[in-house]
Amino acid sequence: MTLWRGKDRLILASQSRARQMLLANAGIEFETVPAEIDERAAQQASGLSAPGDIAAFLAREKARFVSTRWPGRFVVGADQTLALGMRLFSKPAGRAQAAEQLRALAGNSHELHSGVAVARDGKILFEKVAIARMTMRRLTEAEIDAYLDEAGAAVTSSVGAYQLEGLGVHLFEYIEGDHFTILGLPLLPLLAFLRSERLIGV
Template sequence: MKLWLGKKPLVLASQSRARQTLLANAGIDFEAIPAELDERAVQQASGMTSPGEVAALLAREKSLSVSSRLPDRLVVGADQTLALGSRLFSKPAGRAQAAEQLRALAGGVHELHSAVAVARDGKILFAAATSARMTMRKLDEADIEAYLDEAGDAATSSVGAYQLEGLGVHLFERIEGDYFTILGLPLLQLLAFLRRERLLGV
Protein backbone atom coordinates (compact mmCIF):
# COMPACT_ATOMS: atom_id res chain seq x y z
CA MET A 1 0.00 0.00 0.00
CA LYS A 2 1.23 3.47 -0.86
CA LEU A 3 0.61 5.87 2.02
CA TRP A 4 1.07 9.22 0.25
CA LEU A 5 -1.43 9.50 -2.60
CA GLY A 6 -0.51 12.95 -3.91
CA LYS A 7 0.84 13.24 -7.46
CA LYS A 8 3.76 15.29 -6.13
CA PRO A 9 5.40 15.37 -2.69
CA LEU A 10 4.05 17.68 -0.03
CA VAL A 11 6.14 20.83 0.41
CA LEU A 12 7.25 21.78 3.93
CA ALA A 13 8.10 25.46 4.19
CA SER A 14 10.54 24.91 7.03
CA GLN A 15 14.13 24.00 7.71
CA SER A 16 13.26 22.63 11.15
CA ARG A 17 14.74 19.16 11.58
CA ALA A 18 12.09 18.30 14.16
CA ARG A 19 9.26 19.06 11.73
CA GLN A 20 10.97 17.21 8.90
CA THR A 21 11.50 14.19 11.15
CA LEU A 22 7.83 14.19 12.19
CA LEU A 23 6.65 14.12 8.55
CA ALA A 24 9.23 11.51 7.57
CA ASN A 25 8.28 9.27 10.49
CA ALA A 26 4.61 9.61 9.50
CA GLY A 27 5.49 8.26 6.05
CA ILE A 28 4.68 11.45 4.15
CA ASP A 29 6.51 12.11 0.88
CA PHE A 30 7.72 15.70 1.16
CA GLU A 31 10.43 18.12 0.23
CA ALA A 32 11.62 20.95 2.45
CA ILE A 33 11.77 24.41 0.87
CA PRO A 34 12.26 27.02 3.62
CA ALA A 35 10.29 30.24 3.39
CA GLU A 36 12.35 33.36 2.81
CA LEU A 37 10.56 35.40 5.43
CA ASP A 38 11.65 38.02 7.96
CA GLU A 39 9.50 36.69 10.78
CA ARG A 40 10.10 39.56 13.19
CA ALA A 41 9.25 42.12 10.52
CA VAL A 42 6.02 40.29 9.64
CA GLN A 43 5.05 40.13 13.31
CA GLN A 44 5.81 43.81 13.94
CA ALA A 45 3.89 44.91 10.83
CA SER A 46 0.84 42.93 11.97
CA GLY A 47 0.72 44.59 15.38
CA MET A 48 -0.15 41.21 16.92
CA THR A 49 1.09 40.42 20.42
CA SER A 50 -0.91 37.31 21.34
CA PRO A 51 1.50 34.33 21.16
CA GLY A 52 -1.10 32.04 19.58
CA GLU A 53 -2.07 34.63 16.97
CA VAL A 54 1.59 35.30 16.13
CA ALA A 55 2.26 31.59 15.58
CA ALA A 56 -0.83 31.28 13.36
CA LEU A 57 0.12 34.38 11.36
CA LEU A 58 3.67 33.18 10.71
CA ALA A 59 2.52 29.68 9.74
CA ARG A 60 0.15 31.21 7.18
CA GLU A 61 2.75 33.62 5.82
CA LYS A 62 5.35 30.87 5.45
CA SER A 63 2.96 28.63 3.51
CA LEU A 64 1.84 31.53 1.30
CA SER A 65 5.41 32.67 0.64
CA VAL A 66 6.51 29.29 -0.72
CA SER A 67 3.15 28.58 -2.38
CA SER A 68 3.47 31.73 -4.49
CA ARG A 69 6.67 30.30 -5.99
CA LEU A 70 5.38 26.77 -6.62
CA PRO A 71 2.18 26.65 -8.70
CA ASP A 72 -0.27 23.84 -7.93
CA ARG A 73 1.81 22.48 -5.02
CA LEU A 74 0.44 21.82 -1.54
CA VAL A 75 2.61 23.78 0.91
CA VAL A 76 2.70 23.36 4.69
CA GLY A 77 3.85 26.25 6.86
CA ALA A 78 4.36 25.94 10.61
CA ASP A 79 5.46 28.12 13.47
CA GLN A 80 5.82 28.02 17.22
CA THR A 81 5.97 30.68 19.92
CA LEU A 82 6.97 30.39 23.56
CA ALA A 83 5.28 32.64 26.10
CA LEU A 84 5.95 33.17 29.77
CA GLY A 85 2.94 35.24 30.78
CA SER A 86 2.95 38.16 28.35
CA ARG A 87 6.64 37.78 27.46
CA LEU A 88 7.41 36.25 24.07
CA PHE A 89 10.71 34.42 23.70
CA SER A 90 12.90 34.08 20.59
CA LYS A 91 15.79 31.70 19.93
CA PRO A 92 18.71 32.63 22.19
CA ALA A 93 21.54 34.43 20.38
CA GLY A 94 24.24 32.65 22.36
CA ARG A 95 25.06 30.79 25.57
CA ALA A 96 24.58 33.82 27.83
CA GLN A 97 21.08 34.45 26.46
CA ALA A 98 20.25 30.74 26.68
CA ALA A 99 21.20 30.82 30.37
CA GLU A 100 19.05 33.93 30.89
CA GLN A 101 16.05 32.22 29.29
CA LEU A 102 16.49 29.15 31.48
CA ARG A 103 16.68 31.33 34.61
CA ALA A 104 13.42 33.01 33.59
CA LEU A 105 11.63 29.72 32.84
CA ALA A 106 12.96 27.63 35.75
CA GLY A 107 10.43 26.76 38.44
CA GLY A 108 7.48 28.13 36.48
CA VAL A 109 4.93 27.31 33.80
CA HIS A 110 5.24 28.54 30.23
CA GLU A 111 3.20 27.88 27.11
CA LEU A 112 4.15 26.67 23.64
CA HIS A 113 1.80 27.67 20.84
CA SER A 114 2.19 25.73 17.58
CA ALA A 115 0.36 26.48 14.34
CA VAL A 116 0.13 24.90 10.91
CA ALA A 117 -1.29 26.22 7.64
CA VAL A 118 -1.64 24.62 4.22
CA ALA A 119 -1.72 26.69 1.03
CA ARG A 120 -1.99 26.09 -2.68
CA ASP A 121 -1.55 28.75 -5.37
CA GLY A 122 -1.42 31.54 -2.82
CA LYS A 123 -4.62 30.52 -1.00
CA ILE A 124 -4.94 29.09 2.52
CA LEU A 125 -6.82 25.79 2.46
CA PHE A 126 -6.41 24.78 6.09
CA ALA A 127 -5.11 26.18 9.38
CA ALA A 128 -4.95 24.90 12.95
CA ALA A 129 -3.28 25.82 16.22
CA THR A 130 -2.57 23.93 19.44
CA SER A 131 -0.97 24.75 22.80
CA ALA A 132 0.99 22.97 25.50
CA ARG A 133 1.78 23.95 29.09
CA MET A 134 5.31 23.21 30.24
CA THR A 135 6.34 23.15 33.91
CA MET A 136 10.09 23.48 34.23
CA ARG A 137 11.70 22.25 37.43
CA LYS A 138 13.64 24.60 39.67
CA LEU A 139 17.22 25.04 38.44
CA ASP A 140 20.17 26.60 40.20
CA GLU A 141 23.17 28.11 38.43
CA ALA A 142 25.10 24.83 38.60
CA ASP A 143 22.19 22.97 36.97
CA ILE A 144 21.96 25.53 34.17
CA GLU A 145 25.70 25.53 33.48
CA ALA A 146 25.85 21.71 33.51
CA TYR A 147 22.92 21.49 31.10
CA LEU A 148 24.40 24.08 28.73
CA ASP A 149 27.78 22.31 28.80
CA GLU A 150 26.12 19.04 27.81
CA ALA A 151 23.62 20.47 25.30
CA GLY A 152 26.17 22.55 23.41
CA ASP A 153 24.91 24.23 20.24
CA ALA A 154 21.51 22.57 20.56
CA ALA A 155 20.68 24.98 23.38
CA THR A 156 20.73 27.93 20.98
CA SER A 157 18.86 26.24 18.13
CA SER A 158 15.44 26.28 19.83
CA VAL A 159 13.40 28.90 21.61
CA GLY A 160 13.61 28.45 25.38
CA ALA A 161 17.07 26.89 25.02
CA TYR A 162 15.76 23.33 25.04
CA GLN A 163 14.66 20.50 22.78
CA LEU A 164 12.30 18.15 24.57
CA GLU A 165 13.21 15.29 22.23
CA GLY A 166 16.82 15.62 23.40
CA LEU A 167 18.55 16.64 26.62
CA GLY A 168 15.88 19.26 27.29
CA VAL A 169 13.68 16.54 28.76
CA HIS A 170 15.80 16.74 31.94
CA LEU A 171 14.55 20.27 32.60
CA PHE A 172 10.88 19.42 33.10
CA GLU A 173 8.67 18.03 35.83
CA ARG A 174 5.26 18.28 34.11
CA ILE A 175 3.92 18.63 30.57
CA GLU A 176 0.32 19.22 29.49
CA GLY A 177 -0.19 18.89 25.74
CA ASP A 178 0.73 16.57 22.92
CA TYR A 179 4.23 15.76 21.76
CA PHE A 180 3.71 17.15 18.27
CA THR A 181 2.67 20.55 19.61
CA ILE A 182 5.84 20.67 21.66
CA LEU A 183 7.95 19.85 18.60
CA GLY A 184 6.28 22.67 16.66
CA LEU A 185 3.84 20.95 14.29
CA PRO A 186 0.16 20.12 15.04
CA LEU A 187 0.61 16.83 13.22
CA LEU A 188 -2.66 15.10 14.10
CA GLN A 189 -4.66 18.04 12.76
CA LEU A 190 -2.53 18.16 9.60
CA LEU A 191 -2.97 14.44 8.98
CA ALA A 192 -6.73 14.75 9.43
CA PHE A 193 -6.80 17.48 6.77
CA LEU A 194 -4.71 15.40 4.35
CA ARG A 195 -7.00 12.45 4.95
CA ARG A 196 -10.08 14.57 4.15
CA GLU A 197 -8.36 15.60 0.91
CA ARG A 198 -7.87 11.90 0.10
CA LEU A 199 -4.11 12.29 0.07
CA LEU A 200 -3.40 9.51 2.55
CA GLY A 201 -3.91 5.80 2.02
CA VAL A 202 -4.68 5.05 5.67
Protein backbone atom coordinates in the same frame (compact mmCIF):
# COMPACT_ATOMS: atom_id res chain seq x y z
CA MET B 1 6.37 1.98 0.94
CA THR B 2 4.47 5.25 1.38
CA LEU B 3 1.00 6.31 2.44
CA TRP B 4 1.17 9.43 0.28
CA ARG B 5 -1.36 9.47 -2.55
CA GLY B 6 -0.79 12.95 -3.97
CA LYS B 7 0.32 13.39 -7.57
CA ASP B 8 3.18 15.58 -6.30
CA ARG B 9 5.01 15.44 -3.02
CA LEU B 10 3.93 17.71 -0.18
CA ILE B 11 6.10 20.78 0.35
CA LEU B 12 7.22 21.69 3.86
CA ALA B 13 8.10 25.39 4.13
CA SER B 14 10.42 24.80 7.08
CA GLN B 15 14.00 23.74 7.72
CA SER B 16 13.11 22.31 11.14
CA ARG B 17 14.55 18.82 11.51
CA ALA B 18 11.89 17.97 14.10
CA ARG B 19 9.07 18.81 11.67
CA GLN B 20 10.77 16.90 8.89
CA MET B 21 11.14 13.89 11.19
CA LEU B 22 7.45 13.97 12.13
CA LEU B 23 6.31 13.97 8.50
CA ALA B 24 8.81 11.30 7.49
CA ASN B 25 7.80 9.05 10.39
CA ALA B 26 4.16 9.44 9.34
CA GLY B 27 4.96 8.10 5.87
CA ILE B 28 4.39 11.42 4.08
CA GLU B 29 6.38 12.10 0.92
CA PHE B 30 7.61 15.68 1.06
CA GLU B 31 10.34 18.04 0.05
CA THR B 32 11.63 21.05 1.94
CA VAL B 33 11.44 24.56 0.49
CA PRO B 34 12.26 27.19 3.14
CA ALA B 35 10.12 30.33 3.11
CA GLU B 36 12.47 33.24 2.55
CA ILE B 37 10.66 35.82 4.65
CA ASP B 38 11.83 38.08 7.47
CA GLU B 39 9.73 36.57 10.27
CA ARG B 40 10.42 39.26 12.86
CA ALA B 41 9.70 42.09 10.42
CA ALA B 42 6.48 40.39 9.28
CA GLN B 43 5.42 39.88 12.89
CA GLN B 44 6.06 43.52 13.78
CA ALA B 45 4.20 44.72 10.69
CA SER B 46 1.21 42.55 11.58
CA GLY B 47 0.68 44.36 14.87
CA LEU B 48 -0.19 41.06 16.56
CA SER B 49 0.79 40.47 20.18
CA ALA B 50 -1.01 37.28 21.29
CA PRO B 51 1.37 34.30 20.96
CA GLY B 52 -1.21 32.03 19.30
CA ASP B 53 -2.11 34.72 16.76
CA ILE B 54 1.56 35.25 15.93
CA ALA B 55 2.18 31.51 15.42
CA ALA B 56 -0.88 31.24 13.17
CA PHE B 57 0.06 34.34 11.18
CA LEU B 58 3.64 33.22 10.52
CA ALA B 59 2.52 29.70 9.59
CA ARG B 60 0.11 31.21 7.04
CA GLU B 61 2.72 33.60 5.67
CA LYS B 62 5.28 30.83 5.14
CA ALA B 63 2.77 28.52 3.45
CA ARG B 64 1.39 31.30 1.27
CA PHE B 65 4.85 32.58 0.26
CA VAL B 66 6.11 29.20 -0.95
CA SER B 67 2.79 28.16 -2.54
CA THR B 68 2.82 31.17 -4.87
CA ARG B 69 6.17 29.95 -6.23
CA TRP B 70 5.12 26.31 -6.62
CA PRO B 71 1.81 26.35 -8.53
CA GLY B 72 -0.66 23.58 -7.79
CA ARG B 73 1.31 22.16 -4.85
CA PHE B 74 0.11 21.70 -1.29
CA VAL B 75 2.46 23.63 1.02
CA VAL B 76 2.69 23.28 4.80
CA GLY B 77 3.84 26.26 6.85
CA ALA B 78 4.46 26.07 10.60
CA ASP B 79 5.61 28.31 13.40
CA GLN B 80 5.89 28.16 17.17
CA THR B 81 5.96 30.79 19.89
CA LEU B 82 6.97 30.45 23.54
CA ALA B 83 5.20 32.64 26.07
CA LEU B 84 5.80 33.04 29.79
CA GLY B 85 2.77 35.07 30.74
CA MET B 86 2.90 38.08 28.40
CA ARG B 87 6.62 37.70 27.67
CA LEU B 88 7.51 36.21 24.30
CA PHE B 89 10.83 34.44 23.85
CA SER B 90 13.06 34.20 20.77
CA LYS B 91 15.95 31.82 20.10
CA PRO B 92 18.86 32.73 22.40
CA ALA B 93 21.78 34.42 20.67
CA GLY B 94 24.37 32.61 22.75
CA ARG B 95 25.13 30.84 26.02
CA ALA B 96 24.57 33.90 28.23
CA GLN B 97 21.12 34.54 26.78
CA ALA B 98 20.29 30.82 26.97
CA ALA B 99 21.14 30.86 30.68
CA GLU B 100 18.97 33.95 31.20
CA GLN B 101 16.02 32.25 29.50
CA LEU B 102 16.43 29.14 31.65
CA ARG B 103 16.53 31.26 34.82
CA ALA B 104 13.26 32.94 33.79
CA LEU B 105 11.54 29.65 32.89
CA ALA B 106 12.79 27.58 35.84
CA GLY B 107 10.10 26.91 38.43
CA ASN B 108 7.38 28.33 36.17
CA SER B 109 4.87 27.13 33.57
CA HIS B 110 5.08 28.47 30.04
CA GLU B 111 3.09 27.81 26.88
CA LEU B 112 4.15 26.68 23.44
CA HIS B 113 1.77 27.80 20.69
CA SER B 114 2.29 25.76 17.52
CA GLY B 115 0.63 26.92 14.33
CA VAL B 116 0.27 25.01 11.07
CA ALA B 117 -1.26 26.10 7.77
CA VAL B 118 -1.67 24.54 4.33
CA ALA B 119 -1.79 26.67 1.21
CA ARG B 120 -2.09 26.09 -2.53
CA ASP B 121 -1.58 28.79 -5.16
CA GLY B 122 -1.46 31.47 -2.47
CA LYS B 123 -4.76 30.46 -0.85
CA ILE B 124 -4.94 29.18 2.72
CA LEU B 125 -6.90 25.91 2.79
CA PHE B 126 -6.37 24.89 6.41
CA GLU B 127 -4.93 26.27 9.64
CA LYS B 128 -4.73 25.24 13.27
CA VAL B 129 -3.03 26.35 16.47
CA ALA B 130 -2.37 23.88 19.30
CA ILE B 131 -1.03 24.65 22.77
CA ALA B 132 1.24 22.74 25.14
CA ARG B 133 1.80 23.85 28.73
CA MET B 134 5.29 23.15 30.04
CA THR B 135 6.28 23.30 33.72
CA MET B 136 10.03 23.57 34.21
CA ARG B 137 11.46 22.43 37.53
CA ARG B 138 13.47 24.74 39.74
CA LEU B 139 17.10 24.83 38.64
CA THR B 140 20.23 25.84 40.50
CA GLU B 141 22.96 27.83 38.78
CA ALA B 142 25.13 24.70 38.87
CA GLU B 143 22.40 22.67 37.13
CA ILE B 144 21.94 25.35 34.47
CA ASP B 145 25.70 25.41 33.84
CA ALA B 146 25.89 21.61 33.67
CA TYR B 147 23.00 21.49 31.20
CA LEU B 148 24.49 24.22 29.00
CA ASP B 149 27.89 22.51 29.05
CA GLU B 150 26.40 19.22 27.90
CA ALA B 151 23.87 20.59 25.39
CA GLY B 152 26.42 22.86 23.71
CA ALA B 153 25.49 24.90 20.63
CA ALA B 154 22.12 23.13 20.34
CA VAL B 155 20.67 25.50 22.96
CA THR B 156 20.72 28.35 20.44
CA SER B 157 18.62 26.44 17.89
CA SER B 158 15.42 26.38 19.96
CA VAL B 159 13.34 28.99 21.74
CA GLY B 160 13.71 28.52 25.50
CA ALA B 161 17.17 26.96 25.06
CA TYR B 162 15.85 23.40 25.17
CA GLN B 163 14.85 20.53 22.91
CA LEU B 164 12.48 18.19 24.69
CA GLU B 165 13.43 15.30 22.39
CA GLY B 166 17.00 15.61 23.65
CA LEU B 167 18.70 16.72 26.86
CA GLY B 168 15.98 19.31 27.47
CA VAL B 169 13.78 16.57 28.93
CA HIS B 170 15.83 16.82 32.15
CA LEU B 171 14.56 20.35 32.75
CA PHE B 172 10.89 19.53 33.16
CA GLU B 173 8.60 18.55 35.99
CA TYR B 174 5.23 18.36 34.19
CA ILE B 175 3.91 18.64 30.64
CA GLU B 176 0.38 19.11 29.29
CA GLY B 177 -0.02 18.70 25.52
CA ASP B 178 0.89 16.30 22.78
CA HIS B 179 4.42 15.56 21.65
CA PHE B 180 3.77 16.85 18.12
CA THR B 181 2.70 20.27 19.37
CA ILE B 182 5.81 20.48 21.54
CA LEU B 183 8.00 19.70 18.51
CA GLY B 184 6.32 22.49 16.55
CA LEU B 185 3.83 20.73 14.25
CA PRO B 186 0.21 19.90 15.25
CA LEU B 187 0.42 16.65 13.31
CA LEU B 188 -2.95 15.01 14.02
CA PRO B 189 -5.11 17.89 12.68
CA LEU B 190 -2.73 18.25 9.73
CA LEU B 191 -3.11 14.55 8.87
CA ALA B 192 -6.90 14.87 9.20
CA PHE B 193 -6.86 17.68 6.63
CA LEU B 194 -4.61 15.77 4.23
CA ARG B 195 -6.89 12.75 4.62
CA SER B 196 -9.92 14.90 3.77
CA GLU B 197 -8.16 15.88 0.54
CA ARG B 198 -7.51 12.17 -0.17
CA LEU B 199 -3.77 12.76 -0.10
CA ILE B 200 -2.96 9.92 2.29
CA GLY B 201 -4.09 6.33 2.16
CA VAL B 202 -5.03 5.62 5.79
